[in-house]
Amino acid sequence: MTTEPLTFPLANAGPFDPPSELMAMREGRPIAPLRLPDGRLGWVVVRRATVRSVLADPRFSARQELRGNLSPSGGSLPPAPPGMFIGMDPPDHTHYRHLLTGQFTVRRMRQLTARIEQLAEEHLDRMAAAGPPVDLVATYARPIPAMVICELLGVPDEFRERFGQQVAELSRQDATPEEQQRTLVGILTYLGELVREKRSTPTDDLLGGLVVDGAGLTDEELTNLAFMLLGAGLDTTANMLGLGTLALLAHPEQIPVITNPDTVDNAVEELLRYLAIVPGTLRTALEDVEVEGVTVRAGETVMVSLPVANRDPERFADPDTLDLTRQTSGHVAFGHGVHQCLGQQLARVEMRVAFPALFRRFPTLRLAVPQEEVPLRDEMLIFGVHRLPVTWED
Template identity: 55%
Template sequence: MQQEPTAAGATTGDAEPVTLPRQRAAGCPFDPPTGLASLRERAPLIPMAYPDGHVGWLATGYATVRSIMGDPRFSSRYELIHYPFPDGPEGPLPPAPVGDMTGMDAPEHTRLRRLLMGKFTVRRMRQLTDRVEEVTREHLDAMARRGQRADLVEEFARPLPALMICELLGVPYADRERFQGYADTVMTTDASPEDQYAAMVGLQEYMAELVAAKLTEPSDDLLGDLAAGGDLTDEELVGVGAFLLAAGLDTTANMLAHGTFALLSNPAQADALRTDPDLAPQAVEELMRYLTVAPTGVRSALEDVELDGRLIRAGDTVTLSLEAANRDPERFPDPDVLDLHRNATGHLGFGHGIHQCLGQQLARVEMTVALPALLRRFPTLRLDVPAHEVPLRTDMNVYGVHRLPVVWDEA
């Protein structure tokens, strides 16, 4: 006999609504927070208590998370969701700033994404491979000249994607200290709402100056193309530019640093990537699955939705644990093992649905080039501190490491 869907709060056999696990086990910097796996084993969708008192849902199963991300009955609009993390802003979230596509639904999202998709095609991003190889080589040479130890975050992982997104957009790389600081503050989960707002305003003001210059003097770059196209208002140009710049700075940088940390902690996997250049594309997909540096998404139901034998009511917020979904053994056997030979196609590291990462092809090119090049250039590369002393980005929306001290032997 088929069981009818049940709503949160009904007599379903559930214990009290859970809270979102955030604490990672000591000595396990690559694993999701403790408790997520056991919640997923209990059920892929369970009631969750939010810090503001709302009772919504937590989705941890791969099929469930993927289904919600691809379902237009769930909204990404910030003002409709309940914030799942403690120490969030008081009261409802404000609507997304102009140009922030993460917090938009169709048709506004569709219009902006359609304008940008042609700028981020697989073919166009692969055409950048030679430039990525050149930039990678330059930074590895600079590391070698400075000695036999480095903070990989500051000397390699951050500058490489920053330079590439700056060149793609037409943003002066020399201004990076100014806009990087704004982007860091916006991404810090324990920054005050006032500080985050001020940083967002600062980033918008910087981009407004840049857009004004491009409207006056056209340039051969992505922002210049958008300015010349006339499809966006000046406000939208500023917002889209700020959104793309912030997104292009952070996620790939953390994948490069945290990915290196994971490889150095799994020497056999590092050796496999170092010796087999053809393994790189597959290795990138597995690292995206295994690490899931963008670990959490949030949606709000626009109408009643039946899913997994549950009734999600209109207005309910659903928190999506992408890191739990990417470790779901029903989708990925032995999910807690880093295996660069695994076929990790279908992972949710870049998201899914209409909000799937716009710059994923650029990120793939950067990682496919940079990670094996780093390992080949410094075959004795290793951590310069005990693994437990590597500072983790538990205070940021994008997970990774704040610093990665490394050392290598002279060639």
């Protein structure tokens, strides 16, 4: 077992692989001490079974004020504000999640699917008109999920580009506390104004639905719910599209699998398993709990490494290989338990549409620079690529 604590953040081992220090833990005892940026000493676990166990165990809390702080600024975190249920436990978490689940209707998802298809074609048309080379992140991977989540919330067109930039700023690991606070205040101020507008003029979108059907939610609760959905639905999916395209270009023989309507669903699941977008999530022990033969004391924080759990050889054969033909199921890219990502089906729809559309339109798509020159988001909490220069044959 590791005796010297690992220190967060840990750099990914490459564009597609989780940190080597965590990958090495698969060979021995899969729990190690971890020093968080706020100075607290906690633990990190990597086995898929253990990750699922911790995330499903009510003895581990998601409450924001109990867990360590991943921000380089450190310091204790306050309790989650009203509506920010990702940092709450049941029953508060259950209350807010139930309200949101009621807004993710079959009708709305069906409408969004058609809209995503339209958005993909519009952006591909613009790429074709501009001609190669282009930055795929700026022209395709980022604008599509940005427009989808903004339309879902009812954010007007003129604010969408600025919103995408602000949300991306929040995930910077090198941002100062002052920079993060300014960005946060700017986003929340606008969302608060949007909530008040929807109270006076109801609209047929998710935020408008919460205003009407939200069982007396306050403006603060609605603003925080909108903020959480905006952040979760934009940066993660945008980076899956960017990094996923890089992975497919590195494995061109597998592109026909993702463009085939019969195999695209499974191919997306394999990309979700294989790519290390989110480093993990945190839980804090409410009492002493034994994990992998170690006693995690009450008050200690455990980071569950989702990317390494998705490379667990006990669950996935040859786990470090991307194989879009494997029958991928049981990954934890969206977490596990009561906090499993609420918007996972929306993210899946976006990827099922965007990847095939891209490679069908540009079958000769390739990198415009050597792969080692593609700038990675090593300094960001959400991993991916800053830019993806691509070209194709006209």
